[in-house]
Amino acid sequence: MVYSLTGHHGTNKTSAYIIHETKNFIISKNEELWLGDGAYFFENNKKMAWNWSKAEGHKKGYKEYGIIEANIEADENTVLNLDTDFGQDFFHLQREAFMERLGKARFSVKAKKKFFDGEVINDMCTIVPYKIVCQKMFVQLVRDRRIKVLSRVPNCRVISVRDNQCIKTPIICEEGVLK
Amino acid sequence: MNRDILLKKIQDFYNNMSDEELRNKLETAGFEILNEKAGEISIEDYDYEEFSLPKTVTLNMGKKYKLSYSIENTWELANNSSLRNVG
Numbered sequence: 001m002v003y004s005l006t007g008h009h010g011t012n013k014t015s016a017y018i019i020h021e022t023k024n025f026i027i028s029k030n031e032e033l034w035l036g037d038g039a040y041f042f043e044n045n046k047k048m049a050w051n052w053s054k055a056e057g058h059k060k061g062y063k064e065y066g067i068i069e070a071n072i073e074a075d076e077n078t079v080l081n082l083d084t085d086f087g088q089d090f091f092h093l094q095r096e097a098f099m100e101r102l103g104k105a106r107f108s109v110k111a112k113k114k115f116f117d118g119e120v121i122n123d124m125c126t127i128v129p130y131k132i133v134c135q136k137m138f139v140q141l142v143r144d145r146r147i148k149v150l151s152r153v154p155n156c157r158v159i160s161v162r163d164n165q166c167i168k169t170p171i172i173c174e175e176g177v178l179k
Numbered sequence: 180m181n182r183d184i185l186l187k188k189i190q191d192f193y194n195n196m197s198d199e200e201l202r203n204k205l206e207t208a209g210f211e212i213l214n215e216k217a218g219e220i221s222i223e224d225y226d227y228e229e230f231s232l233p234k235t236v237t238l239n240m241g242k243k244y245k246l247s248y249s250i251e252n253t254w255e256l257a258n259n260s261s262l263r264n265v266g
Contacts, residue, residue: 029207029208030208030209032209089182090185093182093185093186093189094189097189097190097192097193098193100193101193101196101201102201102218102220103218104218105198105201105202105217105218106198106217106218107198107202107212107213107214107216107217108212108213108214108215108216108217108218108219108220108221109205109210109211109212109213109219109220109221110210110211110212110213110220110221111210111211111220111221112209118208119205119208119210122208123192126192127185127188127189127192128180
């Protein structure tokens with residue numbers, strides 16, 4: 001079975017054009033990524049991609065945004081769905097083992113965030129070579145970021161694509177100026 | 180995949196990882212490695228910064244996690260005067 005969906009990726013306008021021309025997403029890698037290494041999309045959610053562009057625009061200082069729309073496809077056996085019982089069980093088995101291993105290390109770790117999820121997911125994807133990781137989650141809207149409030153109820157589904165080959169026909173579906 | 184097989188793969192993954200490999204992996208991912216203590220994690224996230232909502236008291240919250248699962252929480256007023264300690 002093929003896993004297939006439409007994804008939206010919000011970014012600054014320059015990056016959107018580079019992605020569109022090269023048809024190539026940069027697979028981001030750092031400890032703060034929610035679902036580990038990958039190119040990030042919101043599942044069929046242009047509004048959330050716009051909101052993300054707006055919030056990041058304020059943070060990073062860009063004025064123009066672009067939203068990329070792409071089809072994301074992969075064999076469903078290569079998709080780690082963290083909304084399923086299996087995905088969550090696997091994640092927590094891995095996380096417990098990860099924390100236990102850190103506890104045995106002859107050094108300490110200082111992290112910028114209290115989530116180690118991205119690192120745990122990267123390790124899961126080493127054990128099973130997943131190409132896509134997805135999960136429903138709450139992502140702060142601009143006003144939420146302003147007053148630093150969170151919710152435990154998801155408002156979107158986030159897709160992390162670890163293999164560029166899974167991203168088909170990216171187009172710029174919207175661009176504009178941030179106000 | 181069978182759960183027991185998966186668990187075995189996970190355990191093998193970390194059992195076969197040397198401290199040096201773990202250190203390199205974490206450093207590459209952007210974590211800061213400290214040599215003075217063994218097996219501890221300290222967190223520096225935005226909860227530690229000033230957290231404010233309109234018309235409410237402003238708090239600073241510091242948290243330190245240890246792998247023994249003991250948690251030390253310290254709540255302080257924004258002016259750093261001690262409000263209360265939760266052990």
